[in-house]
Amino acid sequence: QPWENMARVPPLLTDLYQFTMAYAYWRAGRHDEHAVFDLFFRDNPFGGGFSLFAGVHDCLLFLRSFRFADEDVEFLRSVMPPDTDPAFFQFLRCLDCSGVTLHSVPEGTVVFARVPLMEVAGPLAVVQLLETSLLCLVNYASLVCTNAARFRLAAGPKRKLLEMGLRRAQGPDGGLTASRYTHIGGFDLTSNVQAGFLFGIPVAGTMAHSYVTSFTSLEEVWPQTLSAVNGEHNPVDIISLTKGWLSRVCDLLGAEPGKIHEGELAAFLSYAIAYPQNFLPVIDSYSVGCSGILNFCAVALVLCELGYRPVGVRLDSGDLCKQSLDVHRVFRLCSEQFSIPAFDSLIIVGTNNISEESLAETFPCHVVGVGTHLVTCTKQPSLGCVYKLVEVRGRPRMKVSEDPEKSTVPGRKAVYRLIDPEGHPFLDVVCLAVESPPEAGLPLSCYPLGCNHTALSVTPARVTCLRQEVFSKGQVRMGRSLKH
Amino acid sequence: QPWENMARVPPLLTDLYQFTMAYAYWRAGRHDEHAVFDLFFRDNPFGGGFSLFAGVHDCLLFLRSFRFADEDVEFLRSVMPPDTDPAFFQFLRCLDCSGVTLHSVPEGTVVFARVPLMEVAGPLAVVQLLETSLLCLVNYASLVCTNAARFRLAAGPKRKLLEMGLRRAQGPDGGLTASRYTHIGGFDLTSNVQAGFLFGIPVAGTMAHSYVTSFTSLEEVWPQTLSAVNGEHNPVDIISLTKGWLSRVCDLLGAEPGKIHEGELAAFLSYAIAYPQNFLPVIDSYSVGCSGILNFCAVALVLCELGYRPVGVRLDSGDLCKQSLDVHRVFRLCSEQFSIPAFDSLIIVGTNNISEESLAETFPCHVVGVGTHLVTCTKQPSLGCVYKLVEVRGRPRMKVSEDPEKSTVPGRKAVYRLIDPEGHPFLDVVCLAVESPPEAGLPLSCYPLGCNHTALSVTPARVTCLRQEVFSKGQVRMGRSLKH
Incomplete structure (x- = not known):
């Protein structure tokens, strides 16, 4: 497929601070500590009630080819602070994503705000370096995919819709x-x-x-x-x-x-x-x-x-x-x-x-x-997916902001989608990865977002895992995810 | 320069109708008729009074490398109507921009609404095919460049401004x-x-x-x-x-x-x-x-x-x-x-x-x-540059829309920027290319846009041509334009 052969996202397509942070981790001997980041957004775009998550395919291609060429490293040497230890550039030269595991909801899934849609786990320095590129690959893709779905809903199922926005x-x-x-x-x-x-x-x-x-x-x-x-x-x-x-x-x-x-x-x-x-x-x-x-x-x-x-x-x-x-x-x-x-x-x-x-x-x-x-998604031209550290060396991490909306939920999580007896999904449940999963036919007590800590009891007819392991040990898993 | 070596804009990055139109011109034997298109926008973005025109450099790289590979032509054969004459694909295979002349305002110039910023002249089929790609290359570049200039004006000249929008x-x-x-x-x-x-x-x-x-x-x-x-x-x-x-x-x-x-x-x-x-x-x-x-x-x-x-x-x-x-x-x-x-x-x-x-x-x-x-240029996420046919075989062409704003000004034009005695530009004048240019020190009668056909007399201290020939005979002219 021609697209897959195009080296699309170079590893330098990221913010400089990812490299200065990676250096500080490396300098302190922390670069290989096992870390986990959650990727999610806080509000559905366009004032709507749902989003479609997209860009997964491009993220997989990016992870698969993530490697620094000599010229990349030489350029970094020229822009990073002059007191950077030269051995760090050797370290970068050998980096890849063989230690990274990505769990993600599948391409094009209907998703909701504040649910961790991707979990990126691996060596601290590497998963930190991936942040900007992954956000860049999913933010606009999810935004425009969601926008398209809203146009489709407005148009009804029968009419043909033609995208013609290239010039804008x-x-x-x-x-x-x-x-x-x-x-x-x-x-x-x-x-x-x-x-x-x-x-x-x-x-x-x-x-x-x-x-x-x-x-x-x-x-x-x-x-x-x-x-x-x-x-x-x-x-x-x-x-x-x-x-x-x-x-x-x-x-x-x-x-x-x-x-x-x-x-x-x-x-x-x-x-x-x-x-x-x-x-x-x-x-x-x-x-x-x-x-x-x-x-x-x-x-x-x-x-x-x-x-x-x-x-x-x-x-x-x-x-x-x-x-x-x-x-x-x-x-x-x-x-x-x-x-x-x-x-x-x-x-x-x-x-x-x-x-x-x-x-x-x-x-x-x-x-x-x-x-x-x-x-251009005129009504809201950006989606605010973020990438937050939730665990390092098995210990949960949290950002406690003075703005409570911006505080993060610490710890490694699991996400389940509950299905009702008619086969319709009716609730996404986020819990800690160490908690036992909801079981079909058994009542589950949960706390709906925004309901002021009031518990709700629900009984799913079926329980599915919303996220799948799509990348590990340097390989794309579940080939289906690349078929788009 | 690494950028110039990246084959950035493939000739298929355009709307399909450019090819069906090119075919119809070719079928009627009109493909080599000399045609002229004006590129301009109708309103300054962000409700403002000016724009910066940008993307010229990328347009030049695009024109210079505009050529169809075998696989491009094979793909077109598979998507164009089946009754397309096979000889047309031979014709496409041999196309390039050696017959195209581009006049443009320089990269980053302050410009105003409804002034033709680029003039693209050449064989009708070729200059038609270029439309979408050129618009795509200048629309967002000019929009975001203008947006940046507005932030710069708001920040004043001393503070440093850092762009950090990659993830959005x-x-x-x-x-x-x-x-x-x-x-x-x-x-x-x-x-x-x-x-x-x-x-x-x-x-x-x-x-x-x-x-x-x-x-x-x-x-x-x-x-x-x-x-x-x-x-x-x-x-x-x-x-x-x-x-x-x-x-x-x-x-x-x-x-x-x-x-x-x-x-x-x-x-x-x-x-x-x-x-x-x-x-x-x-x-x-x-x-x-x-x-x-x-x-x-x-x-x-x-x-x-x-x-x-x-x-x-x-x-x-x-x-x-x-x-x-x-x-x-x-x-x-x-x-x-x-x-x-x-x-x-x-x-x-x-x-x-x-x-x-x-x-x-x-x-x-x-x-x-x-x-x-x-x-994302939240205040106005798109710029509406358009590309309008103004002359074919030396005869002026016009679109007479029922919406008077969308009617086009026919004929080939010249654009002059008038300078006052202090060296400040004070007026851009659009006239027909065949008219004699304004002269320094001589009064000039002109009709300001939106002033209801009332003539104004001005006397420039100096007259400059706003546009320059930047591409002709397959070559980029004025190397300076590529230095950005």
Whole structure:
């Protein structure tokens, strides 16, 4: 898989203080002490009630390849304080993740705030060095995956969702990450070709306004003929055929032929000749009602006459709800008037700065394309996953902050997901790893978060471990986790 | 330079529709028509009055290496409509940017809304294919560079600004892009080591809370001795020396020794032994006033006694303004009481979720670290640069939208920056490329944007071209533009 061969996350992609701390541990002889970090977030993003945890796959690739090259170490030598003992750089040169064990919830799992989603255990200096890179790999991935899931919930299960945010992402790789994790979060398609190449996500797209505005007149259409789909007849003169259909459409809709842009018609025709089976133009370059929809219908009717199936239209501005209802009406009129049933199955793609809220208004669209609000997560552009030390040499560790929200829960933990008799998960339980696990059919006393220390008794029908060991002894465990 | 050797932006990192459009142009024999696109944005971000344009360097690297490999073309063959003529893929295989000319404002220039910042001219199919990648490369770079400049303006010219947003960026490369362009925008330092490695940005950082909480008692400090900086005397027992200073500091400040965390003192001491010349601990792991500042002063006084210069402290929670004023007061007291002038030049680093607004409240901090709000640009997480066709075969092209704001200005343009007699730029003028340029000392009649077609007469003392030719005939022009 091409993605796995790309050395994506270099071990220097971290904060400098990880190295100065590692040095201080090493200098005090503490670097090999066994330490455990919990990774979790304190609040669900977007004011919501859940998150999808993502980025696990990338973390595994990172751990697997975590090793310092000579040039990395030389660079560190040049930026760390000059009194750093040179033997430390030798130590770094030999580091890898063979002593690290990662337990994680699986990629794309629905998770909740304050539950330790990953547990990273291993030599103190190494697991400290991993902090920033792991946070960087899961924070945005989980955020954008969760955002995508919220768009999916708002869109309902049937409509297709297209991610098209590359140009608004944080650079090339931000765009790739967005394409990848919005797909896991429930998007069907991406416009990003490289994401299709690397991750096998289905890609989609037909034309932009620039294509339409690049045409001026029908003289630019070439070739000016098209054969029927069955190839039985000679190529027909498509210009005159289209003009005939256009005038019939104008009559049907009571439209003024003088307002129709000839350049737009030329663009549509030219595209239809290139892709007679994939005709889906953007119809709002000038005016949907006075030009775009008329030109579309004329060309689509020509295609139907020749046995092809036009696909539909894209709307990219204005009131998508009103416009798509209007467009539906025109399609139905044409279908009835000209007895062209193919017009009943034309689709509408809507793509105008759509947010989770405005998605509801696009209900007449079959496909919705989302860019900016999806990839930048406008409503909350960051997720605050943190990485907190909870145990060193078997002794629990805690940060006692003056802000009680920021105090950490000490000790090594286990996380169980309780399932009810209908098979639905109903509670995630965090307890100490040394406590005995909840048992199916037995009542369990637990303290729900935020319920002021009031105990609750629940009886699970089934108990599952939420986290799995996904990396140990330098190897990725459970190959399935890498299949995304 | 390592960065330039990384094949960063593959030509597939674009929207699929660029390829379907390119095919339709090719099929109609229009692919080599000379076309011109303008790149600009419609509104300054963050409700502000200016932007910094950035990402030019990356665009040049992209253009220089723009070429399809066999595997790229094979992938495209698999995702483009099946009726695509196979000869098109041959055509793609041979494409490059040798026919493309890019005019751009220089990296990091102050620019304004609706001014064409880049002009991309060349064969229609090629310049169309470049759209998404160029937008992706300049949108976030310009946004985060502008955001950094706003933080710089809020911080004033003297204080140091540290970028530390890697863990909240859009994945690894989002973090690198942020580090790089916030440096151009006015940040002095980054925590991101890889950004130091690739771009030569100064890196900074010392320790996190996990380092502090990993210590429990003074027994974990090792070695327990330190030599004086001049090495004249034998190593001294640093534990008992510190205990002595700690009790004097407690007396001075009227503090309760019982509230002091021994683990924190051990962490500070251990770090100071490792880096006696770079002692800058984070002092809010437990309580700044009851523990952190006391432990800091004790260790820093030991270092001073041995001839070292402690650097300062970091505050990472609570009211940074109040706390840093308190810390300043303690430093001054120690300096006076113990006659240690080095305590007057200790610095305070503040790093608690700082925004452009809250930056003003951190005025007593010498260094301010900014993460989330800087790299995610919380106030406006995307910049809407667009790429609009303005000329084909020498004929101006225009998109006439029903939304007048979205209509484009047709034709090839020139952009001049007018300078007043004091040497200050005072107006950017956009005119058609065929018009004669403004002349120094001669009055010029122009129409300011948003002034309802009222002409204004101005007389520049000097006239400069805002854009330069930075790429042509497959080569980067003006090597200076690549020096960032």
